[in-house]
Amino acid sequence: MKELVVISGKGGSGKTSIVAALSQLAKNPVFCDADVDAADLHLILSPVIQETHEFIAGHTAFINLKQCTKCGKCLELCRFCAISPDFVVNPVMCEGCGVCNYFCEDNAIDFPENLSGHWYISSTRFGPMVHARLGIAEENSGKLVVRVRKEAEKIASQQERELVITDGPPGVGCPVIAAIGGASGVLIVTEPSLSGRHDMERVVELAKHFSVPAMICINKYDLNESITRGIREFAEQNKIPCAGQIPFDPAMTKSMVQAKTLFEYAPDAPACSAVRQVWDQVLKNLS
């Protein structure tokens, strides 16, 4: 079984629209939405939820003011400025380290586990899907990413499906690290802008750091063909296969507005043949 993770560094470069388009080209895939912070793939794949699971991770301190003698030990020890001078914990600032709870001599601090979000197993018209919703302002997104990826892998092996396609989060931090570790390959979707290229280079370095094979796909390549050439040269110099380039095509956004994949909305759009070529290259590089 293989897992392809689609990432970009910079948000809004077209990861989710491309994953949605690929969903129709892949044979027997399992889908995984690892952008647990701001998941969007469900808006196109319209999953029917079969199972809902609670995601419990981390703790938050709570000071019981009736028992608190205001000795100030917790205030002194908290490195996250999460406790106010009148001994109320700000749950958004609380890191969940438990130091206040451990040292409180009055036993006045509770340290319950957090319900940080939910994850779901669903069915879609293209195959099973695992996705999640992290609670607003919650932490532990990396752990939730690991959870959805594990569940997707489990489904793939149970149902003898050969490929998991994972829609990854933007950036290079905790959730992205959690999304790419151990993957068969990452497809980096970039766009020909200075920002797109800058963030692509960072995510290439990240993939290298964690020894995950990378491929590059240039979306809206005709927006600035000179930067596109620069990206292709960069890929060549760094021995990263370029899986192809997709033209700017209004059908991409229009299909999203209709909650359809590119191929469902406009099977003859110029972007379609480009996406097919990208997919052929991705499969070649994955195997």
Added chain:
Amino acid sequence: MIISVASGKGGTGKTTVATSLALAMGSSAQLLDCDVEAPNAHLFVKPVFEAEETVFMNVPVVDEDKCTQCGQCEQICQFNAIVIIADTVMTFPELCHGCGGCQAVCPAGAIGEGKRTIGIIQNGRCNGLGFVHGRLRIGEAMAPPLIRHVRSRINPEKTAVIDAPPGTSCPVIAAIQNTDFVVLVTEPTPFGLNDLQLAVQTVKTLKIPSGLIINRSDIGDNRVAQYADAQNIPILMQIPYERNIAEAYSRGEPLVEAFPKWHQHFAGLCKEITRLVSGRA
């Protein structure tokens, strides 16, 4: 005054708005790029960098001679960053959140503080505009401590504009909490609307007043505008999709510099935000 620019979804135009707003204010402003995972504002503002600082996080260092292997450090650590394996204390600095619990609990005084590099902060200026950004070290997972360091550089005598990371979890919170106003940027598509709803819940959780900018305002439908109306969020500006705006963006040209009429719009936006913030106070 601190104005943060945020969005649930990436790529909606946060950096376009943050750089244009800061440039329109000029020397009375300071721009802080808190999207430390993918910092882009410098590509538009092109500041002359004056200084660079490496930012560290405190992690435990164990003095094996003093350690009695009592196990209290392992017990207090919530992040599995310090464990005892076969009579040896092992630390995993990448997992450490820097809470200092192990050090505080160690009865033998065997735990000192070492450092883990989390990234760098660079500051400089573009004409009179102050500029600060953070760059997360590749391979480092924790963005919030670096974001807090960037924010510690805020000059209270200027209007600070913070370019926030996308999403709704800890990095965004670190960037926008305790700011006076959040400018939410979205596009009128189902993805834009979905992620805007999450961002609105986030700013409501933090109780920060907000306003909305709809970027590429003509590419989708009117559901974003309807939602803003229902939530009583003022629409501060609409920026249409124009090929020449997208091309200028791709070359790293700030909107207010490539198209002078937008300079006026952003100067007006600044006044409107000031009015909304002072009206509340």
